[in-house]
Amino acid sequence: MAEQAQENSPLSAAVADVANGVALALDGEGGSYALSALLAQDDRVALAAIRVLGADVLAPYALGLDPARGGADAPDARLVRDALAAYPPGADASDVSWWSYRGLAEASRAYLPAAAAEAPAAGAAGGGDDTWVRTDPWPRLSHRAAQLAALSLPGLAPALAAGLAGRTDDLARGFVRAVRRRDWLQAAGVGRWLVRAPDVPGTLGLDAGLVYVHRMSGGDPRVVLHTAAARRFPGGGPR
Structure with a gap:
């Protein structure tokens, strides 16, 4: 599963629609939130967009x-479950893909208990190694951290959060580098880890x-x- 949607494609449009809907909900705008209201049901592009955003x-x-989640067959629960089933990481998938996949499943259990989505155990065959958190040089660390910014949500991936918290100075360097390179997406993703x-x-x-x-x-x-x-999800100390 590609980690980025290609520009000017149906997938990129679906990703943009969901991202805008999530942002509005986080800012307290746009009324009540329902993932299923932003995406067509039983549409593989919609399921792919869920996997991209994690x-x-x-x-x-x-x-x-x-x-009103309504149990395991509620629309949001079903969408997440279907996305996980439709786009599992392949045997040669990157560690980022595995972390993102498990993070989505973990979020479904934490925030949509009715989904009860199953995820591979940490260290399962196929990837998901965490040695990079300790060993990657700061430019690559920042790149990967930005790709996994969705896992900075409260309660998710505590081991990853702890590992990245131990490299705050390196993430700060990565944030500055991304801003200087005008890589706004990477800067914003790294910034999410830094605020926590x-x-x-x-x-x-x-x-x-x-x-x-922004x-x-x-x-x-x-x-x-x-x-x-x-x-919406700050933490840490003075910034």
Whole structure:
């Protein structure tokens, strides 16, 4: 499963629609949230969009929203379950793909208990190794962390969060590098981890930096989602 939707494709359009809907819900706009209201049911493009965005499709439920889920056959639960079944990581999938897959399943259990989605155990054959969190040089670490920004939601992937919190300085370097390179999506993704990390350097100016990233992205839906999530799920220390 590709980690990024191609531009100007039906998949990229579906990803943008969901990302915008999630961001509106996180900002308290757009009324009640339901993933199923943003996507066509039983549509493989819709299921692929869920896999691209991962756990973020359920981010509004991390705020404590209590939609009428209606059991395991409720539309949102069914959509997530179908997406996991339709697009599991292949045997040669990257660690990022495995982490994203398990993160979506973990989010469904945490935020949509009726979904009861099954996920492969940590360390299962096919990938999901976490040694990169400790060993990757900071540019590659920042790239991977940004790809997995959806796992920065509360309660998800605690081992990954702890590992990245131990490399706050490296993530800060990655954030600055992404801004300088005008890679707004990577900057926003790294910024999500940093707002939840301890001991972020005060000289980084993270809050102002994320506002700048949002503005300079030109309304990129995924950047808008990341910056909305950064505002709604802060943590750590002074920034």
